Amino acid sequence: MPQYNEPSSAPTNWPDRKRLALSIVVNVEEGAEQSVQDGDPRPEPVDELGVVLRKPQRNLANESNYRYGI
Known part of the structure; x- marks a missing residue:
């Protein structure tokens, strides 16, 4: 495997x-x-405090936050 961290071994x-630096970031968070x-x-906790509804029921307000943002 080539070592490109040393200036003498970098392809020229x-x-x-000129040199090129390319960074590609893909975040897949939906769903x-x-x-x-x-x-x-x-359901997912409502906020950063980790508050969860006691009953296992849908939290439509929280789902709306995830779907459309706060």
């Missing part, structure tokens, strides 16, 4: 000796929340 065949409708035992 780019036009005008990752817990939902009673999807068969999970409880």
Whole structure:
């Protein structure tokens, strides 16, 4: 495996000796929340405090936050 962390071993065949840095990030978060409708035992906590409804029922307000944002 080539070592490109040393300046002497970096490939230098780019036009005008320019270098390219490319970073690709893909976040897939949709549908990752817990939902009673999807068969999970409880809904997703309402906020960062971890408050969960006592009954295993859908929390439509919380689902709306996940769907459309707060």
